[in-house]
Amino acid sequence: MTYLDYQATTPLAPEAFDAMLPWLRDHHANPHSPHVAGRKAKAAVEVARDHVASLFGTGGHVAFTSGATEALNWAIQRTDGPIVTLATEHAAVLDTCAAMxxxxxxxxxxxxxxxxxxxxxxxxxxxxxxxxxVAAMLVNNEIGVIQPIAALAEIAKAAGALFLCDAVQGYGRVQIPPHCDLIAVSAHKIHGPKGIGALWVRDGVYLAPLLYGGGQETLGRSGTLSPALCAGFGTAARLMAERRVADAAHVADLSRRALDRLEGWIVNGAQEPRYHGNLNVRRDGLDVARLMSSLRDVAFSAGSACASGSGRSSHVLRAIGLRDAQARSSIRIGFGRYTQADELCAAIDRIAAMAESQRIAA
Known part of the structure; x- marks a missing residue:
């Protein structure tokens, strides 16, 4: 299987797996317990918190959550006043805003x-x-474009509004601009485990809890933390910092190779500014379902994994003006740290050849 769906989730880093294993196999204490075993688990959680926090810069508080969806819900539901957001945001933002x-x-x-x-x-x-x-995504999960978050955050600040950045796709890859008040991230998008994310909250910003109970976590979030998930998240964040330059160069090289092989395809969204590990491309008239069925050993997508069962075409592609048929003839190819150039090129060649055969047969 050639895996080209990095926006849906990333492969778990071997180092993150190794960091998690002792807490899954050998140590089972509750990190909120006061005994020696509990304090040892708590120490592992705090080391992980420091690694996650390091990618945000200085200051603020990091609260672990079950994922970015919870973090975004917390930020939106526990702030007051009118909300301004974008048509291309993730469903976790748009649906929560609709509920509000x-x-x-x-x-x-x-x-x-x-x-x-x-x-x-x-x-x-x-x-x-x-x-x-004001809520906006740093790197769009479907088309990879990078929004002018720094300028937007400045506008929000001038109006006295809080600014929420969904940094899930950009965390550790794209510099998070200053003046954000709330930032949501997810471990499994940076080669960490599924089931854990975080909400960063600027010093001086207060949020009432979304989940009530024991108030175990910083900022009053309730629920028992998993030292294993925290350790995996922390290690993944540390690796993102250590490998930032190498990862960026590798992704840029892969993107150039992929685009060279996609002659006749149209890139959806701006080519700059863009995170180059996300290629959303279309070929008008392409039957994407048939293409995916013909290439079962290549994992790519027709859009967001969160909306894959809805039957609707991508709201992001419709928001940039594509007709429904054009949106449905688009695919998303995602790659990163563990993608090998030869496997990417071979998969792209097969995708292009299969698309061409559809065109000839039409």
């Missing part, structure tokens, strides 16, 4: 251009004094 709107909270969803990028003047007009929260 159903409860009477004002929600403004800003459009994006054909390149997938928001217009700052449109944002400036919408983010007025009195806005409570």
């Amino acid at each position: 709107a159903a409860q009477g909270r004002s929600v403004t969803v800003l459009p994006v251009g054909p390149d997938g990028l928001m217009d700052l003047e449109t944002a400036r007009a919408a983010i007025e004094p009195g806005t409570g929260l």
Whole structure:
């Protein structure tokens, strides 16, 4: 199997697996217990927290969560006032905003251009004094474009609003700009384990808990933490910091090789600024379901894994102006640290050949 679906999830780093194993096999104490075994587990959690926090810069607090979905829900549900967000956000943001709107909270969803990028003047007009929260994604999970988060956060700050950054796809890969107040991340998108994420909260920002109970975690989140998941997350974050330059060079090389082989395909969204480990491309008239059925040993996608069972075409591709048929003729190819150049090139060649055979047969 050639795995080209890094936006859905990344392979677990061997070092992260090794860091988790003792806490799965040998140590079972609750990290919130006061005895020696519990304090040892707590120490492992805090080491992991420091590694995760290091990718945010200085200051703030990192609260571990069950994943980015919980982190985003927490940030949106436990802030006040009108919300401004983008049409290309992840469902965890858009659906939560819709739920808030159903409860009477004002929600403004800003459009994006054909390149997938928001217009700052449109944002400036919408983010007025009195806005409570502005929420935007750093790197889009479907088309890979990088939004002007620094400028948007400045606009939010000038209006007195809090700024929430969904940094799931960019964490450890793209510099997180200053002036963010809340940042949501996920371990399994950086070669860590599934089932754990984090919400970073700027010093001086208070959020009421989303989950009530024992209040074990920092910022009052309730629930028993898994030292194994924390250790895996922390190790993955440390590796992202250590390998940032090498990973970026490897991804850039893979992207160039892939694009060279996709002659006649159209890249959806801006080619710059973009995270180059995400290629969303289309070939009009392509039957994506048939393509995927013909290449069962190549793992790529037709869009977000979270929406794959909905039967709808991608809301992101529709938001950049694609017709439904164009959106349905698009595929997402994702690669990264553990992708070998020869396997990527072979898979791309097979995808291109199969697409061409469809065109000839049509």
